[in-house]
Ligand code: MTE
């Protein structure tokens with residue numbers, strides 16, 4: 001039977017009271033689609049006294065600021081103030097590493113803001129910014145990763161992931177291959193650009209509204225820029241229109257500019273980047289370059305991997321070190337590699353400071369091994385799917401950093417179930433038949449797995465707090481440290497509270513995330529938002545429920561252990577129910593506390609970042625996808641015909657939300673791998689270092705038309721995860737990597753243009769243009785064969 005006192009056991013019929021496990025829409029879905037949802041900038045423009053900030057962006061990738069003359073700006077009608085370094089009362093730095101001057105003396109990337117103008121209107125501020133005269137001394141700039149590597153321009157630690165004797169492993173492997181692979185980054189392109197609003201009250205208390213995934217860190221940076229203590233600054237994150245990691249560290253400096261402006265003028269100050277400012281000023285997913293050497297045995301099993309991987313960190317460290325750690329910890333993806341030696345480096349270039357992006361380096365590490373397998377399979381004479389299947393982790397295996405792969409059997413199980421569900425064997429035959437009949441169109445089908453570690457590598461971040469209030473009428477208000485960016489965290493937290501207190505969902509409201517409610521929070525990141533904050537919300541609710549059980553036991557005449565809470569009612573074994581609200585009223589009259597602070601820390605994890613060893617992850621999330629594509633031989637254009645996904649979310653807290661996360665993550669991954677092409681001016685013109693793809697007109701994002709035409713997502717069943725809130729698993733990031741199936745399907749389709757069995761090198765992103773050149777190479781390799789095929793093509797085909 002259902003027991004509310006056992007936290008692992010769920011209610012029997014979640015759909016009735018809409019608690020955990022119920023398919024609930026996003027709590028703000030109706031507000032999102034009607035435009036009624038308020039975002040940070042909606043709050044900012046309500047007050048007519050609000051001043052607007054505009055940056056003066058440098059037109060050089062690297063330059064010394066010799067002189068800054070703001071007199072012209074001050075003369076512009078409507079300009080109120082020009083903020084420069086001399087106005088900073090505290091520390092002139094916007095980062096946590098001390099390497100990000102807020103008002104720089106040396107410009108480090110094209111578009112770097114050297115000062116900010118405040119105006120009565122945004123237009124006045126913009127005209128003011130144009131009137132600021134800056135004298136620059138241009139310096140040499142490193143723009144490409146290759147240039148930085150050649151110049152040995154690196155920053156941060158250079159960790160090595162090591163297991164076994166890689167030299168011996170390679171020497172003994174009967175099949176050895178080596179190669180290089182460089183691939184692109186990704187612009188977050190959240191719908192809401194960065195925004196903050198700062199207000200100062202009569203006592204000097206600073207209130208910041210910010211589109212931040214990490215309110216506590218925004219608070220800390222604002223405090224140190226202002227030279228005040230943390231308790232003088234409050235940060236609220238109402239909701240974000242997407243964060244995707246781009247608002248984990250990048251909001252701090254912008255919030256500090258608003259705060260500085262508010263303190264100096266006494267008026268509210270708003271910073272909201274335009275799309276082009278956002279793209280040219282804020283960090284993106286790290287591009288990487290890899291050099292590798294790999295050895296296989298005769299059965300196609302990986303024996304050894306030796307690699308050097310270098311990320312492009314941009315001008316400052318930001319989150320580049322943890323992103324690199326996660327790349328190293330995911331270079332195995334779902335495969336056992338007995339001997340490993342991978343050196344990681346972060347290049348320092350004169351570009352935006354690259355940062356977290358969904359998967360946090362994991363996707364980059366995994367892309368490297370998937371590319372290696374995709375390229376080596378034909379050279380080993382194996383089908384790529386078969387090569388992948390043979391190398392999957394099995395029970396008892398351990399990752400290169402020393403963590404046992406718990407539930408490794410799920411990888412093979414998910415793979416086989418998916419093959420069944422998606423009818424892969426029959427469809428592979430159909431693809432072959434199609435390809436035999438068509439010379440100018442080819443199809444490809446590929447399966448790829450995902451294994452993704454959940455928890456912050458930095459152990460201290462794996463804690464969270466919550467504050468739960470029960471009012472006298474039995475209504476519940478919850479507050480937790482996580483931020484809502486569209487991922488459905490607040491929806492899940494309401495469901496957790498509803499289940500933990502045994503009340504209907506309507507009885508639980510959620511208040512915006514604020515640092516004065518829950519302090520010292522971690523970023524809502526690493527997909528751990530629901531795990532950590534859910535643990536804290538449940539803990540707070542359980543404290544309250546225990547107090548209420550005592551109160552109810554006296555009223556019902558039963559032992560408190562036998563009191564049950566469900567559907568807004570409280571009952572003893574065999575007693576008539578009383579309402580939750582009645583018990584709450586009794587509790588108030590008996591002076592029993594009706595609110596609680598909850599706390600959660602993830603147990604059993606540890607990590608040594610220098611040795612790159614430990615058990616940094618609470619568990620792994622697993623999944624697999626199979627995708628089928630069709631490529632046009634004349635243009636390289638491709639269509640995603642069908643994708644089937646089977647993904648492990650444990651016992652889902654909220655299945656509709658989870659399926660949405662899987663679909664959205666997958667499509668965002670498809671964007672990164674096949675469409676989104678960030679271009680920088682790498683030439684010698686004065687525009688060197690400029691981001692060329694500054695808008696949606698030049699930066700192609702996935703939309704409905706890039707969704708698979710036939711798209712099925714299933715949640716892996718009987719997947720209870722012990723020790724995590726109600727047996728669930730994190731879902732935010734892992735599904736992005738399911739998009740590898742599309743890239744590998746493209747590789748298969750390209751291969752079909754060439755002679756059988758040759759290795760295809762596919763750039764990333766595999767844009768139509770890149771696919772076109774790849775299939776041209778394949779066709780050239782095919783030589784006469786292609787000409788013969790073309791002649792044989794039926795008139796109606798192709
Ligand atoms: N989903 C939406 N709709 N919007 C987002 O910004 N961010 C992703 C993912 N899903 C994001 C999203 C990223 S990068 C992370 S780390 C997780 O959500 C964070 O949320 P969670 O930890 O609460 O799952």
Ligand code: MOS
Nearest residue numbers: 245357358525526
């Ligand atoms: Mo997500 S990249 O960890 O914010």
